[in-house]
Amino acid sequence: MIDTALDTRALATSASRSRGTTLLLRAEGAAAFIGAVSGYVVLNGDWHLFALLLLLPDLSMLGYRIDAEFGAALYNSAHTYLVPGALALAGWLTGVPLLFAVALIWVAHIALDRALGFGLKRPGSFSDTHLSTKAA
Template sequence: MRSLDLTIRLEWVAAAAAATVFYKMTGVSWWLFALLILVPDLSMLGYLAGPRIGAIAYNALHILIAPLVLALAGVLFGGPVTTAVALVWIVHIAVDRALGYGLKLSTGFQDTHLGRIGRDRGKLSS
């Protein structure tokens, strides 16, 4: 792994850690965290309709825009559960990125904006 790759992955680890600390600060039960942490991965069911639809569904739940807006709404409107849900979502995305899982390309699940995942890692040409 190149130095830059490691640095970027460590940034995502730090983001996941920070979001987890902020989650604790909401005072919301850790049961909710456990219940929701893998929910964004249900978007992979979109791949049952093909790689294009799968990529759209997966990416819709794996970009930071929606959980950041949700977290902001939770903070602005005093909704600790809303904020907590957003933070779990952010942790999920950050852990995915730290593990090297990026947003999906329409060519297939293994093809991401970070490169190819799985056994054929590195074979995707940009």
């Protein structure tokens, strides 16, 4: 009986910590979104291009039509800051503002997803993400 009570408290504490971490990651996503959009404003980017490309990374969900593991890998590769970071660096180094603008749009997409609670996918289920409270 005592072990069950301790296990229940431990689970509640773990779930509370997990929710706190999720809220922190979502707030971080909101801040990154604001930063990316602000950078786009400073760059004087074309808002038609922004609207056209904002949801483009979500086409990576089509990988789930092949299978869940491939879908998760493809989705995650399109939803990590590494690729748009490299694109931004390339734009800066080459002096091509369009590359930097596309990178900011991509970062805005990823950040908005994180702010809304959509995280990187774990293989197996589209809804099982690094922002979900399920155990890895």
